[in-house]
Amino acid sequence: MNILKTLLEVISYRENLNREGFVLKETKDDQKDKPAEDKKTTSPQSGKRSFKKPVRPAEINRDEHLPDNSSVSASLRENKKIIEKLYGLPDNKDIIVRDLVIGTKVPVDCFCVFIDGITDKTLQDLLFQSLMAFADEPAPADKGKLAGVVKDALLPGNQVKIVSGFQDILDAVNYGDTALFLEGCAEVVLVETKGWEHRGIERPTTEQIVRGPQEGFSETIRANTALLRKSIKSEKLTTEFMVVGTRGKKTVAIMYLRDLANPDLVAEVKKRIENIKTDYIADSGVLEEFIEDNPYSLNPTVLATERPDRVAANIIEGRVAVLIDGSPFALVMPTTMYEMLHTGEEMYHRWQFGSFIRWMRALAFLLSLLLPGFYLAVVLFHQEMIPTELLLAIAGNREKVPFPSVVEVLLMEFSFELIREAGLRIPGVMGSTIGIVGALILGQAAVQANIVSPILVIIVAVTGLSSFAIPYYSLSFTLRIYRFIYIALGATLGFFGISMGIFAQVALTANLKSFGVPYLAPTGPKTMGGPDIVTRLPAFFHEKRPDYVNPQDITRQPRVSRGWLRRKGGEKNG
């Protein structure tokens, strides 16, 4: 009987009273809209957009969590209380407050604040040792000067600062420093103890080269600036730091050669970065979007690279590099489309090889953009322009395909894009499957099932290869999207459409600017050509820096840069 009841219970319907479970209820101001509030007041150019967010009353009287940079008090207990409040102790478990006594003749009470995990333990051990064990200086009578004494006489750390504002302390501690609060002193000693787990300097993974430096940037900004310093050993190389983001603060480094980069350019870069009002910038890609000239264009106008040697070469031409903490990609500006087709490697090869690969790449650029559209235009409208044999081969292979050519092309392009995306996202363990599946779908199977014609497989494969030959990933993406426009134009209007499309695209692209420099320079507006646009001339011909960058000094080397070619005055030289 009991069993029957249980069975009935299992199969009979009962209402679930707790249907919803946990519900995330809306808060008063659900949206993080501090930036929106700022936009309303600070950016007049946003008036063009008619869309405005209404401001909620709750947002206007938001209280800041701390009065701006309030000072440290002399009382250790009070300071501790404030720190506990600021960091939300004791809930916040990775903030460590360490009480200690400085072993001077008159012991001084003090405590240290640091964050576990982003500090260097050996450095800290040294710090504590010197404070607790080896401090044999007499403590000064005036306790207010204690911080100065500790800094000058007791601490061996390489960067020790004395500050008195809480905001400064928080910023430093959040970045891995250790703050030392002293009893009776209204100042705090900040000791540099940064040190966290990070990826080492590895080979660049997205921009591989055969010859040339094999180091790539990593996620630590100091390491990245150091890499650039290592390449450009000059006292003129300037690194300016800025902080962007209100909630998650990110350090941004701006690097340029003080006596070379155009001061207006540097000022413009700084102005744009300074005026970013946002809560958090995750990566250089986001920063790029905030500062680039034409965010609505498909073409990227800022060069992102993970190779220090390339950035260094650009800085030496008078450009500005922007690095952001946590991103292994440096942004270089201004840049042109031609430079996006460079890898820097051409300079490391002999100039003939460099020129050859550049021309190959130019061809790849065109193929990647136009080939499928071109194919459709030929097959649908201009059949007379290809040799009869080829036409009959194409026609014969298409006989069994049930789709129109456009559908066929779109199908293949779409599956290719799928493979590309899937190949990128697939978990590494299963990596090898994508190659097999991709090759099967695109190649043999699709043809055997009469879904596509074999010629089309070749077309799509060549297009795909060409787009991989574009060295800059963003530009390659641009071409991938434009390609579909040309497919539409080729399929509806033939070559007429393609030529119209090219005309429009050239006009649109020529209109772009990258930090005041025309995007298609030096051909967009025709200016002085250079030795390094498409053909890479021998290094000793590179006498001038790029004209369009307008550096303070345009001369890179004298007209005779190989001094040994000159005959010595008196000597007879065959």
Place this chain on the structure above:
Amino acid sequence: MRAVKLCALLALAFLLLTLPGCWGSRETDEVAYVLVAGFDKGEKDNLVVTVNIANPRTIAGISGGGGGGGGGGGDGASTMTLSLETYAPAAMLNLFNTVVDRQISLSHTRAFVFSEELAREGVGKWFLTFARYREVRGTAQVFVCRGKARDFIEKNNPALELNPTKQFELIASLSRSNGLYPSVRFENFYNDIKSKVIEAAAPLVAVHEGGLESAKPGVSKGGDIAVGKYIAGEVPVSGGNKVQAIGTAVFRGDKMAGYLNGQETRYYLMLRGLFERGFTSILDPFAEGPEQSTTYIGFQIHQGRGPKYTTHIDEEGNVSIDAEIFLEPEIIASTSSVSFERPDLKPVLEETFSRYIEQGCNNLVKRTQEEFKSDIFGFGYQVKRNFWTIPSWEEFKWMDRYPDAQVNVTVHTRIRRTGLLLKTSPFMLMGDEGQ
């Protein structure tokens, strides 16, 4: 608001693509490509048009199920031949559609074949149609066929090629390496039949049913030594394709006036400067007695540079033309025991060769003057230089005066190479005369 604008923009782009897009696109499987078109005189109506339509499926090698494996044809013929009697070439395009389910396209027609009968009647009016029609290629080849063009297209079966396009393309380019027939493009032929300085000529093709019976007697049997003593349809070939190309159809205006055989075609090409290469033989100038007609010297001729013309018109309007031809033969065969490689004997051979070619050229010029009354050599271009204005040249009526013009052909020969042998060492059994 922005969304509305974006939608409007997209809609506009879509309309721009769809409305003016002329939708003239044709998938390759909606079109029937005519590869060869032939024209005969009709019995009841003007023309019998024969077309050779490609079957792309067979050509691409996908016949049965499965995928695009290796080439090499499948079952089913690679082309389809249809004939139709109608009044004009353009009309055929629609009438053929009564049986062919695809749109007929002339955009890949490689060869236009006219029957001799039609050519003798005049082809000008048909060419006017083709020259106006957008699909016809100016680079197509023009042929004149002895017999019916319909037979020619039906019996044409190029064993080595997948389709006749390549066949005619190769035939056209082979003209340069044998010189037995000219290679004439549609556009050139059309211009030449209109021209007042040159008359048109077209390669001659025909069907040969096979067999060696049509052979002509060789030089030892009292015949001609020339390689190209045949015209199309006579070359004694057994096996292979039944279609052959040799000789030239000479036109006067748009009407055919007669044939040249292969050898005469070579002289014609030499005089026009179009001769590239070709084998020929002459009799040994030193041979005596019974050997005279059995010892040959074989050459591969190469035209060293274009011919040089000197023209003169006297007060009475008599035209004299001196044409100089520069040939560079290479000895490639010799059944003679004489070592012509020797510096003292080479000039003798050169002289003999020059006289031989000269004679042929002069005979040909005479024939065109007397028999065809047609300046297929384009001497008109040279004579025209003596006139200051076009009207005075047209008034001169070169075409009527050509038969009376005094034409002298001189041949200059330089034997550049003697083949791979530097010295002729006769076989011992030929006698003991030594070298």
